[in-house]
Amino acid sequence: MRNVRIFYKKKGSMKFVSHLDMNRFMSRLIAKSKIPVWYTEGFNQHIYMNFALPLSLGFEGLYEVLDIRLIDEDYSLDDVLTALKNVAVKDIEFVSVSEPVMQMKNIGFARYELEFEDFGFADALNQFLKQEQILCQKTGKKGKVKEIDLIPKIKSFEICEKGINLTLVAGSEDNLNPSLVMDTFFSQCEISPVYYTVARTMIYNKDGEEFI
């Protein structure tokens, strides 16, 4: 039995598939592909899948990572990729399959590209992110509201013509959603929110290296 790591893109209408639905979808896709995968053993047996980072509803993901386990030693990485490509739907693109190098728990950052419908507030956003501290309210998983500072969680940012690229902390220990950055900006700078698209374009480990 060995782990393999699948890299794929989640685009277009797949944006509207939530993480929970994505779980179900991927397990069906893998079942359909007939890849000899390992099923968990327990009361409710299911295909073992480990997603690197959940993706918010509405975001595109161009560097999505999923681990599965193979039970057939002779089944190659190329076989996995071919089998997946055979069953892929229009807006899921399987890019590559490899042996995992890094551990999921070492994920540290993710890069997001935001594009605004109207980016008349570029300067204001630049000023906003250059502050020494940005305090805001974050609602935790259990509905607990706590005050956090965004600045230490923003690794870097670049203002572009149509939007902004943000590299933010990510992972199971600490995670910052770009929506929280924007919500805070719009409310604290009293700018009426505009529609924007988000694509997560890369995942990094804690040392800032591309996650492989």
Next chain:
Amino acid sequence: MEIKAFEKMLLSVQKPGRYSGGEINSVVKDKSKVDVRFAFCFPDTYEIGMSHLGMKILYSQFNSREDIWCERVFAPWLDFEEVLRENNIPLFALESRDPIKDFDFIGFTLQYEMAYTNVLNMLDLAGLPLKSKDRKDLSPLVVAGGPCTCNSEPLADFIDLFFIGEGEEVDLEVIDLYKEFKKKGASKEEFLRAAAKIEGVYVPSLYKDEYNADGTLKALTPEDGVAPVVKKRIIKDLDKSYYPEKFVVPFIEIVHDRAVQEIFRGCIRGCRFCQAGFIYRPVREKSVDTINNQAKCLCESTGYDEISLSSLSTSDYREIEPLLNNLLEWTEDSHISLALPSLRIDNFSDELLEKIKHVRKSGLTFAPEAGTQRLRDVINKNLTEEEILTTCRTAFAGGYTSVKLYFMLGLPTETDEDLVGIAELGQRIVNAYYSMPEKPKGKSVNVSISVSTFVPKPFTPFQFEPQITLEEIRRRQELLKNSITTKKISLSYHDSATSFLEGAFARGDRRMGAVIEKAYKMGCKFDSWTECFEPEKWYEAFKECNLEPEFYANRTREYGEITPWEHIDVGVTKNFLVKENELAHQNKTTPNCREKCSACGANCYGEGVCFEKR
């Protein structure tokens, strides 16, 4: 529609997966290369519509033809409807996102009466006039099928053409005829007249309704050259008929999120309240091989990890044991669980019982429908209390601690004693649990009793019967509630106003169209959803149309009265229904089709259970 604008719209509503399309196995074609575009509309939400087997069959079958592109359309939920209306976006099909008003066919499946206002709302959202007579062009043709079409009259003003019976053959015959007429530039009237000649096609505009002074139907007279009776279509050989190799697999969780394998159509039982039991006659089975192959194929193409057998009464499949043996041979190894709804396990071999032990069990459910043996005889439900108790004991011994029972309230001849009988039966099951030495230790039993209100339906022996009044429904619900004295029994029942209106629509005539339109204009939609249902508006609509729901729901119909479905022939004859009604009032049962033929008339199709060797 521009993609970005579309996405923005979707992100502003709940469950955008309902509208995004692009699911596994959804069919996208080049529209310039097809002759007929068909919008298959389910007048309820995506989660409900996507669970419907009929739609899956016809969707795949239509799309198996190169010249047809069939797409899916569901009723948008309130939030998305608001967005559509605000942005002046006409209702579109999921696959192409093209407005359905430009399609050749807009086809509705009518599964239950409370969805009628959604049909109107979807036509309106599409940007089309509601009434058939106000849509002058040949296309889009608005057609409808499904069980409710056996009394099509309440929707007769809005629908151009109804399919009566099973659609696999007749739908394609109509589509082919349409292609021909479209090519020669024929008018809608010319087409409809020609289509009415196809067996199983009912064109309501070709019939004129007249009424007696007392409000009953006097006649439904066809125009010259139009058949006075429309005969239901059936598929004669289910082994040879089309069954999809693929289902569209939704992204979001739907009501029945699994592969569904049909095993037979019709039902041998003849329960007198059950419309499906009569309109789908005669019983026709698929062979074990067909079922096994189709099921395997479905699982492979969808990746589903669960498959469910579908029929009106699974345990009546003649070769159920060989079938399960065959299925279990491959399902276990493929990590697929087999769901066996409505299955009686008492007569299975020990070997098979051992095997299905590994199958993920759904809850233990029974449908005694009535609380006393007398009333069960009236409705011809041949299930005895001893059978229920025996199966419960077996199940309790096997570790089950909860049982669900389905009943109906307001059945013909029902007395208070029958209602109390429901509570007593529940109590006896509770007692059975506690009297067993081998009951699961330290666990309490839970018997949940679900009580719906009986609605008399066309083409059943109870089509002549009055439905009990709203006040009486409430009184009986209260009585039942007070008869239950233990917390081990939980009781739930249906909303009385919904049942009452369902009763009015089910046996409604053509004048009901005005009421539905009025209620719709007053804001009624999603009437089967408690959060949307506004009975007061409906009563107001009836009043404004000078009609009374009580006339349709609570009145006894004489055997001789002309019903709004008199011109529809489903095989089962009115004489048979009358005879069955009389037997019901004598507390007498009728044997099932395999015990003895009772000459219902369904043998006119020359197929099925009527000709099985015994």
